[in-house]
Amino acid sequence: MEAHYIYISLAAVFGLFMAWGIGANDVANAMAASVGSKALTIKQAIIIAAIFEFLGAVLAGGEVTSTIRKGIVDTDLMSGDPKLLIYGMLAALVAAGTWLLIASKNGWPVSTTHSIVGATVGFAAVGIGINAVQWSTVGEIVMSWVISPVTAGFIAYFLYQSVQWLILRHEDPVARARRYVPFYIFLAAFTITLVTILKGLKHVGIDLSMMDSYSLAFLLAIIIATIGAFFIQRIEPDKKAEKKAAFHTVERIFGVLMIVTACAMAFAHGSNDVANAIGPVSAVISVAQTGIVSAKSTVSIWILILGGVGIVIGLATYGRHVIATVGTKITQLTPSRGFAAEVAASTTIVIASGTGMPISTTHTLIGAVLGVGLARGIDAIDLRVVSRVLVSWIVTIPAGAVLAIFFFFLFRAVLP
């Protein structure tokens, strides 16, 4: 029994550290465009991120956490020796954390999700046996890594095209923006709330019928869009600023939308990325508490809360600086462009979270930005960096795996 406390504390510490890292680094990608375009101040961005990352983690983070916890490794094989799963999951956490540290020291654009999945596959395949990996699930996950950026890219492409057709290419873009932006707000709010209601609420014990879910999402989205429309009507055109930049007022109207999409991005990010930190933790805890490997138990809500808190701490301590830095570098992502990328990315991510697919939020967002670029929306995209992302995408999986194998054997040798 003594040993179990060691495992649980180790897992909690590693998991918290991982969550801290996610909050410190990755959240910036979700919030930077809204800050860079001055739709939000840093302070407002931190508050929105804290609230919605936490909500996303707790309400919609369960499915992905389950996948990391018991979808990749065939836990049945380990019922004879449950400790193997504990060593493995601890090894996966440490391996992913180590790889992320190495990568960020060298400036490699690696993904937290890819690291943790690579590490989990690694310890299971080598430490336990090739059959211990549920290869069909792993195959699905890898497919989702290809599909998610592409899907986000497509959605972003069509969204930005529609903005150009409906608003930017007309002689009265301000009037048109006033008319159409509330619809985009509705669209963003509706998709996010719908997926949350469909997939998230059962984790907090509420079960709604399909019809009720749609009606509730519709109602909430109408309310949010109406509030948005109210603020949009109050925006006065700034004639002086418009002389310098004709789309100044239009961008300010889209700025209202950027507040909504920032919430959506933070929510989506929380829902998908919290699993990277607490998926392994919840596996360790459930084995350590019960002494058996069970595939039945669901993720307890307090572990999701732990992950959410970790992310928020990371955000508050370090993430604010990263948001500020990234924000100044992505000014090309003006509100009219940024919203298209963010709605596309957050929708894709939340749907992936709902189906339990652990995807890379950053890669999905990059796919969305490329989509806006293909719609001739971005002044300049550096394709060298895009290819570096592709390379690190491929390198991360074996790297995470090798490190996890090393830590797995280390833990098996030294831990009780």
Added chain:
Amino acid sequence: MANVLANIFGSSPVKPLKKHINIVYRCAKQLHEFFIASIDGDWDKATKFRDEIGKLEHSADDLKKQIRLSLPKSLFMPVPREDLLELLLVQDKIANRTKDVSGIVIGRKLQIPPPIADQFLEFVDRNIDAAKQARTSVRELDELFTAGFRGAEVDLVAGLIEELDQIETDTDDKQAALRGALFEIEKSLDPIDAIFMYQVIELTGEIADMAERVGRRLELLLSH
């Protein structure tokens, strides 16, 4: 920590191009005061303006090099990189011609013959107008990029370019008239001065020619 999202954005060429045409226009604008000083025979003052022209031409040149370096082939942009670089090149030539003209006048202390001085100043001003119109057109690049080179913004820029063409035609007419006037009085001038006077008129007229070519380059961007 290097952030991927921040790095996939290459440096946008839009603002630097606008900054470049601003410098170029300010450079060309100096010719007005420069020629007034030289017609008055105030060579100290003229030299001051000539130095200003040199400084502005130089900083336009520096910016040109900087923009070129920040536009590697790996950039994915809504319009071809080559067209933007060509635009930059013709923008820069406006400043080059300005410097050449002022150089000849200062170097030879070339006196604009009083009988054609007013007509000549008018011609210079019209060329500056062309440079200004080129600047106005290039300033719309931001909006063009945002609207994806389609729609109302394209019509607006097309209108600006048309106006630019009219100004350029006007400078051509003025140039022909000025050459005619110079021909009338050339016998009374020092022969070498007369030859250089023709050259000064020629080079000044090229300012509007280059401005018009800026318009042509922008038009090419519009057709994408």
